[in-house]
Amino acid sequence: MSSSQPPAGRESRVTMKQVAALAGVGIKTVSRVLNNEPNVSVKTAERVHDAVRALDYQLDLQAGSLRRIDGRTRTLGLLVGSVDNPFSGAIHRAVEDAAVGRGIAVFASSLDDDPRREESAVRAFLQRRVDGLILTTARRRPDYVTSLGDRGIPAVFVDRRPIDVDLDSVTSDNREAAHRATTHLVARGHRRIALLADRSDLQTADERRQGFLDAVGRAGIPTTETVTVMDLHDANSAEAAVAALLSSDRPPTAIFSAQNLITVGAVHALRAAGAQRSIALIGFDDIPLADLLEPGVTVVAQDPYEIGRVAVEHVFSRLEGYAGPARHTVVPTTLIARGSGEIEPAR
Amino acid sequence: MSSSQPPAGRESRVTMKQVAALAGVGIKTVSRVLNNEPNVSVKTAERVHDAVRALDYQLDLQAGSLRRIDGRTRTLGLLVGSVDNPFSGAIHRAVEDAAVGRGIAVFASSLDDDPRREESAVRAFLQRRVDGLILTTARRRPDYVTSLGDRGIPAVFVDRRPIDVDLDSVTSDNREAAHRATTHLVARGHRRIALLADRSDLQTADERRQGFLDAVGRAGIPTTETVTVMDLHDANSAEAAVAALLSSDRPPTAIFSAQNLITVGAVHALRAAGAQRSIALIGFDDIPLADLLEPGVTVVAQDPYEIGRVAVEHVFSRLEGYAGPARHTVVPTTLIARGSGEIEPAR
DNA sequence: ATGAAAGCGCTAACAA
DNA sequence: TTGTTAGCGCTTTCAT
Numbered sequence A, B: 001m002s003s004s005q006p007p008a009g010r011e012s013r014v015t016m017k018q019v020a021a022l023a024g025v026g027i028k029t030v031s032r033v034l035n036n037e038p039n040v041s042v043k044t045a046e047r048v049h050d051a052v053r054a055l056d057y058q059l060d061l062q063a064g065s066l067r068r069i070d071g072r073t074r075t076l077g078l079l080v081g082s083v084d085n086p087f088s089g090a091i092h093r094a095v096e097d098a099a100v101g102r103g104i105a106v107f108a109s110s111l112d113d114d115p116r117r118e119e120s121a122v123r124a125f126l127q128r129r130v131d132g133l134i135l136t137t138a139r140r141r142p143d144y145v146t147s148l149g150d151r152g153i154p155a156v157f158v159d160r161r162p163i164d165v166d167l168d169s170v171t172s173d174n175r176e177a178a179h180r181a182t183t184h185l186v187a188r189g190h191r192r193i194a195l196l197a198d199r200s201d202l203q204t205a206d207e208r209r210q211g212f213l214d215a216v217g218r219a220g221i222p223t224t225e226t227v228t229v230m231d232l233h234d235a236n237s238a239e240a241a242v243a244a245l246l247s248s249d250r251p252p253t254a255i256f257s258a259q260n261l262i263t264v265g266a267v268h269a270l271r272a273a274g275a276q277r278s279i280a281l282i283g284f285d286d287i288p289l290a291d292l293l294e295p296g297v298t299v300v301a302q303d304p305y306e307i308g309r310v311a312v313e314h315v316f317s318r319l320e321g322y323a324g325p326a327r328h329t330v331v332p333t334t335l336i337a338r339g340s341g342e343i344e345p346a347r
Numbered sequence C: 001a002t003g004a005a006a007g008c009g010c011t012a013a014c015a016a
Numbered sequence D: 001t002t003g004t005t006a007g008c009g010c011t012t013t014c015a016t
Helices: A016-023 A027-034 A042-055 A061-067 A086-100 A115-127 A145-151 A174-187 A203-218 A235-246 A260-272 A304-319 B016-023 B027-034 B042-055 B061-067 B086-100 B115-127 B145-151 B174-187 B203-218 B235-246 B260-272 B304-319
Strands: A075-080 A105-110 A132-135 A155-158 A168-172 A193-196 A227-229 A254-257 A280-284 A298-301 A328-331 A334-336 B075-080 B105-110 B132-135 B155-158 B168-172 B193-196 B227-229 B254-257 B280-284 B298-301 B328-331 B334-336
Touching: A016 A027, A016 A042, A027 A042, A061 B061, A075 A086, A075 A115, A086 A105, A086 A304, A086 B086, A086 B105, A105 A115, A105 B086, A115 A132, A132 A304, A155 A304, A168 A174, A168 A304, A174 A193, A174 A203, A174 A254, A174 A280, A174 A298, A174 A334, A193 A203, A193 A235, A227 A235, A235 A254, A235 A260, A254 A260, A260 A280, A304 A328, B016 B027, B016 B042, B027 B042, B075 B086, B075 B115, B086 B105, B086 B304, B105 B115, B115 B132, B132 B304, B155 B304, B168 B174, B168 B304, B174 B193, B174 B203, B174 B254, B174 B280, B174 B298, B174 B334, B193 B203, B193 B235, B227 B235, B235 B254, B235 B260, B254 B260, B260 B280, B304 B328
Parallel strands: A075 A105, A075 A132, A132 A155, A155 A168, A168 A328, A193 A227, A193 A254, A254 A280, A280 A298, B075 B105, B075 B132, B132 B155, B155 B168, B168 B328, B193 B227, B193 B254, B254 B280, B280 B298
Antiparallel strands: A105 B105, A298 A334, B298 B334
């Protein structure tokens, strides 16, 4: 149970040539068999398979793609917010589900909303010659997109659509969804509403703010009545921000938390202040177990699996020849009323 | 904004040769510059960098690894339960965090506790010549491990340790943790305790059951008092199972849900029956927002980030030459009392 | 400090 | 139906 292992390295790389020798055929015949090409007799194929088993041979896809006419590596690059995040996980799963059936492997990386990480991740993907990319960007105008076009590598942006970039994208309508959430609060009589959002240089955060401002504007609520706190990025900072609001002179009667981690922080702060049944809360993005909290947390939910599913379909359609204009798919959001968003303002 | 894109394919692959020609140097000099090898004059290096920029050249790592003496692809394969799952996500994030700094990319796949998926994922990794593997297995004795050894590819098992396999592993002590959770309930006076667990052919589920049985046995509770429901795999089946228990002749006074999705199902069922404050519940694995539920959900929490962190360290140590015996790391679990596990049995 | 030639494991093109 | 040759883009080796 505890003997030592051989050192790591290319011990005894079995090659196609060795398989061919053992099977008594030419190397090209082995290639034909392993790639299911026609014109191989059943007997020969069997001999090849026997040799493959005997030597425990595994085809080298990398070497193959080097010479292959289309240069495909049967590989995709996926860049998401963070692989440790339910929203990203659902996108990832959708991509994998579509890729695995086609024999395509997926490289996954986390963005952390860091433009430098973004650049190095994309470079890492390109240097490994991925066939396609599915990207979340932290930039308004990613500068690497022109190289993608020149290389003919299909890329689809998910979650955030960069400005003036003519590549496919799959997003939610953040502005509309934020508008809907805010209107939901206004309809219950709220005027003193607080918006808590992520870094304002992120497109999604900005759009959500605009949707919020549209809605309060249309309701005729002066901006002196509302509060907006931007640049929140995690649950802790959001909790602190809400706590500060609650202990201010004129605390809000309703909160719109425009991102899932912010919602978590807001719930914590409301609980700590014992205000979870008196101050309304709507979150952007669903959070796990939101339905089991008391009150349940009302959210406008995105559909990350669907976002990933459509994105990977876009990639494959381009790989299969589609060369038309960029498609900008908007995946619908859903307002899920669970209680917290239906609280009315205290008199 | 809506012009059409070029078709996907190897349009205009820029090669090192072209960079060399433009810079007026030999191809080997370009290689030296791009790989930071010594013995290149500053002036020459500059000319190469200029040419690289002008042509927007990206090194082909795949082609390089083909000839490279150690054959490394700077690539890792990661197989987790499901990329869409917080436990897996934390492992994944830890692996990525360690890999990204070393310029190593990570292939991620989902197991879904399906042995066939496991086999095809491992084969996909091997055919892409990953330098190392971090694997969750659905088998007690994965048969592919011998090939891994022959190939000198370091592999580390996470979450579940296969029987009689002499490869590194990083796991939690499931039996001990389950014992602790069960004893926690026994100490509050519970005797009629229900265990709800995953498929009994999974090592972790089996170990958790054994820990449970140990604990009730040691407490002198006859097995006629307890109930065990195995083969639960998702929240829905768990919810149905708990609902059935609650409406039985002699419902349990406490529940030990031995997996995170089962815990979610159990919470739902207890809520539906209005029993969340009268029947005790302890879960295995932490669940998001468990602290915000009422009552808070008591759990024995694993530390998936730490599991991933140690696993990837094991892989790198082997890649860097460690050739000693297999290391079997056990990462501690933590019992987090939040209320649900401290409920006492009704008289 | 630099470059020419060989060859990594495979597929493409063509010959038999 | 099968095999032979060349060559994918790079790193190695060895020469200069």
